[in-house]
Amino acid sequence: MIKVIKMISKGKFGKYGGIFVPELLIPALEELEIAFLKYKDDDKFNEELDYYLKEFAGRPTSLYLARNLSNKLGCKIYLKREDMLHTGAHKINNTLGQGLLAKYMGKKRLIAETGAGQHGIATAVVGALLEIPTEVYMGSEDVERQKLNVFRMELSDAHVLPVYTGSCTLKDAINQAFRDWISNLDTTHYLIGSTMGPHPYPTMVKHFQSIIGRETKEQIMEKEDELPDTIIACVGGGSNSIGIFSGFIDNKEVDLIGVEGGGEGLDSGKTGATLSIGTQGVLHGSFSYVLQDYDGQISEAHSVSAGLDYPGVGPEHSYLKDTERAKYVAINNQEALRGFKLLSQYEGIIPALESAHAIAYAEKYAQINENKGKTIVVNLSGRGDKDMFLAAQKMGLKL
Amino acid sequence: MNNHLSSENQKEMNNHPSSENQKERDYNQSSASTGIENNLDIESYQEMFRRVKKQGEGAFIPFIVAGDPDFETSLEIVRKFTENGADALEIGFAFSDPVADGPTVQEADTRALKTGMTTKSGFEFIKKIREFTSIPIGILVYYNLIYKMGIDEFYKNAAESGVNGILSADLPPEEAEPAVASARKYQIDQIFMVAQTTSNERLQVINKLCSGFLYVVAVMGVTGARSKLKQSTVKLVERVNGHSDLPIAVGFGISKPEHVKEVVDAGSDGAIVASALLNIISDNLQDKELMLARIAEFSKELKNATKRR
Numbered sequence: 001m002i003k004v005i006k007m008i009s010k011g012k013f014g015k016y017g018g019i020f021v022p023e024l025l026i027p028a029l030e031e032l033e034i035a036f037l038k039y040k041d042d043d044k045f046n047e048e049l050d051y052y053l054k055e056f057a058g059r060p061t062s063l064y065l066a067r068n069l070s071n072k073l074g075c076k077i078y079l080k081r082e083d084m085l086h087t088g089a090h091k092i093n094n095t096l097g098q099g100l101l102a103k104y105m106g107k108k109r110l111i112a113e114t115g116a117g118q119h120g121i122a123t124a125v126v127g128a129l130l131e132i133p134t135e136v137y138m139g140s141e142d143v144e145r146q147k148l149n150v151f152r153m154e155l156s157d158a159h160v161l162p163v164y165t166g167s168c169t170l171k172d173a174i175n176q177a178f179r180d181w182i183s184n185l186d187t188t189h190y191l192i193g194s195t196m197g198p199h200p201y202p203t204m205v206k207h208f209q210s211i212i213g214r215e216t217k218e219q220i221m222e223k224e225d226e227l228p229d230t231i232i233a234c235v236g237g238g239s240n241s242i243g244i245f246s247g248f249i250d251n252k253e254v255d256l257i258g259v260e261g262g263g264e265g266l267d268s269g270k271t272g273a274t275l276s277i278g279t280q281g282v283l284h285g286s287f288s289y290v291l292q293d294y295d296g297q298i299s300e301a302h303s304v305s306a307g308l309d310y311p312g313v314g315p316e317h318s319y320l321k322d323t324e325r326a327k328y329v330a331i332n333n334q335e336a337l338r339g340f341k342l343l344s345q346y347e348g349i350i351p352a353l354e355s356a357h358a359i360a361y362a363e364k365y366a367q368i369n370e371n372k373g374k375t376i377v378v379n380l381s382g383r384g385d386k387d388m389f390l391a392a393q394k395m396g397l398k399l
Numbered sequence: 400m401n402n403h404l405s406s407e408n409q410k411e412m413n414n415h416p417s418s419e420n421q422k423e424r425d426y427n428q429s430s431a432s433t434g435i436e437n438n439l440d441i442e443s444y445q446e447m448f449r450r451v452k453k454q455g456e457g458a459f460i461p462f463i464v465a466g467d468p469d470f471e472t473s474l475e476i477v478r479k480f481t482e483n484g485a486d487a488l489e490i491g492f493a494f495s496d497p498v499a500d501g502p503t504v505q506e507a508d509t510r511a512l513k514t515g516m517t518t519k520s521g522f523e524f525i526k527k528i529r530e531f532t533s534i535p536i537g538i539l540v541y542y543n544l545i546y547k548m549g550i551d552e553f554y555k556n557a558a559e560s561g562v563n564g565i566l567s568a569d570l571p572p573e574e575a576e577p578a579v580a581s582a583r584k585y586q587i588d589q590i591f592m593v594a595q596t597t598s599n600e601r602l603q604v605i606n607k608l609c610s611g612f613l614y615v616v617a618v619m620g621v622t623g624a625r626s627k628l629k630q631s632t633v634k635l636v637e638r639v640n641g642h643s644d645l646p647i648a649v650g651f652g653i654s655k656p657e658h659v660k661e662v663v664d665a666g667s668d669g670a671i672v673a674s675a676l677l678n679i680i681s682d683n684l685q686d687k688e689l690m691l692a693r694i695a696e697f698s699k700e701l702k703n704a705t706k707r708r
């Protein structure tokens with residue numbers, strides 16, 4: 001066995017995960033692992049993080065019984081309201097955690113990647129909060145498509161750097177962020193936005209998102225005095241889903257379902273459903289399922305929701321899939337838009353298009369006879385404000 | 400949290416087959432690099448470095464992405480390299496997401512992929528090169544291409560095409576066990592990178608695992624032409640030499656004859672030049688004759704700079 005010199009782990013989930021990075025990055029990953037392991041159990045760090053999660057981000061989020069939708073679907077449907085958080089999505093749980101860690105590590109600069117801009121905004125506000133200069137890489141295509149979010153990031157004093165290489169989208173923004181990090185290791189923390197990337201990122205991001213699962217468990221026990229039958233969450237890189245799953249992975253009786261962005265359909269060639277149709281490979285530092293061609297060239301992903309538009313997926317999900325602890329399904333663009341309207345109409349809650357995938361699957365799931373009457377928790381990872389223009393356009397309206 | 404090499408790790412490393420003494424490895428290597436059924440008399444890295452050293456030179460190792468800007472032109476460029484002093488060749492296999500590379504190499508990758516280059520045609524490219532040269536050929540490839548073909552299959556193909564060494568930019572020693580096993584099986588040199596950030600401890604482990612030569616990353620960054628070499632590069636060359644018994648070649652940012660001279664003078668056994676050559680390609684896409692003439696001329700200058708005086 002070739003041993004890692006300093007890291008205590010390569011962060012493997014079964015055979016998935018790992019540290020497939022250029023040699024230059026190894027010491028940075030070591031440094032990060034050391035810092036993460038040190039501070040994750042540090043009282044002062046946790047006190048400060050808890051303070052920000054509560055007072056800045058708005059935790060705890062409620063576990064809301066969606067009564068109208070429940071009546072319609074014949075199940076008891078709870079929504080974990082991550083959409084109520086500051087900046088509008090669960091992403092802030094992770095950016096506060098990593099931002100604070102970067103501060104404790106003495107880093108002078110944050111960099112991040114973003115697709116639609118959700119993670120970019122969550123990083124930008126944390127940069128402003130903690131007074132750490134922040135730069136966000138964003139594919140030039142996305143910069144064009146998401147001007148509003150670019151403006152929001154810049155208002156929080158983050159600098160948005162358009163990426164013109166490759167497909168000019170999220171995966172290229174990630175490549176560019178890695179290149180920046182390689183060139184600025186001493187000063188810079190790369191704040192990855194999901195449970196992907198090399199170790200320790202998948203484990204670290206899970207740690208910071210696991211608050212979703214802990215709260216949900218406590219809340220459901222309080223309300224129902226028993227565990228839910230099913231948890232449903234959308235899967236892009238996999239952070240909101242791992243966050244909520246983590247509270248229930250050991251409770252085998254709870255079914256865990258991850259919903260991927262099916263795009264225009266699984267066999268359309270335009271999909272983001274990595275776990276559904278991907279194959280094993282290495283992308284962005286870890287071994288996982290990947291959308292790729294015969295030779296291993298990475299494909300472009302497609303989904304109506306930018307947050308699910310990624311050709312990779314966090315390695316722990318690959319492990320949960322193979323071990324059948326979680327099940328993964330895909331919801332296509334059309335169905336997601338239906339979920340988007342459904343929740344808005346029945347509950348007065350406009351979900352993010354990502355979260356609308358989870359809603360759409362909950363509807364499908366509830367329609368299966370054997371699922372009638374089940375208690376289901378849907379992780380409502382974000383709110384739909386960011387998607388107004390796109391949703392209107394898809395509905396044939398012009399705002 | 401144990402942030403030092405534990406004694407257990409140490410023991411395991413010492414038991415690792417890679418810790419056979421260097422002589423034995425050299426012996427393996429020199430009988431090695433001929434590939435499976437390749438009857439060509441291919442020079443090994445060891446022989447090549449010995450040859451240039453004897454001549455009082457460092458090795459000039461140019462890089463190109465296979466199929467950039469197209470298969471035929473790419474091959475003509477390699478021919479210019481070999482006619483103008485290349486001592487070994489680094490051939491890149493194009494990848495969609497080259498995280499260790501700057502824009503110059505990525506653009507070359509993109510050009511090659513656009514012409515339809517595949518892993519298979521990459522090996523075809525090497526076979527064509529082998530028709531006119533016996534100098535060592537290394538390939539530079541992102542791990543996903545190796546994994547996707549099947550690790551064993553990839554190394555087998557490499558050996559059959561006449562490849563001497565394989566360097567995977569995103570495969571650190573910690574993840575390299577299956578690749579190293581296949582490399583040994585097909586007698587390919589597995590080459591690793593070391594950088595400023597690589598500790599001496601780590602350097603020694605890498606030195607044991609690596610064969611052929613050590614690739615010393617000159618800069619804290621990605622590939623790309625640079626106007627100046629840092630003093631730290633010279634220090635790094637000296638440090639690596641102090642902890643390794645393998646030949647070393649410096650790459651990343653070596654863009655001018657002066658840089659080549661500097662690293663060779665600092666004690667590097669070779670210099671790898673990539674982006675500066677690729678820039679000649681991208682600057683002359685409309686005029687192939689000029690492109691080839693410039694490549695030839697620049698190669699000659701770079702080779703000349705390896706000559707210790």
Ligand SMILES: Cc1ncc(COP(=O)(O)O)c(C=O)c1O
Pocket residue numbers: 088089090091116118119193194195234235236237238239240241306307308352354355381382383
């Ligand atoms: C609201 C929302 N949900 C989900 C995702 C998908 O990411 P992950 O799978 O990491 O939760 C995103 C990503 O941008 C998002 O903004």
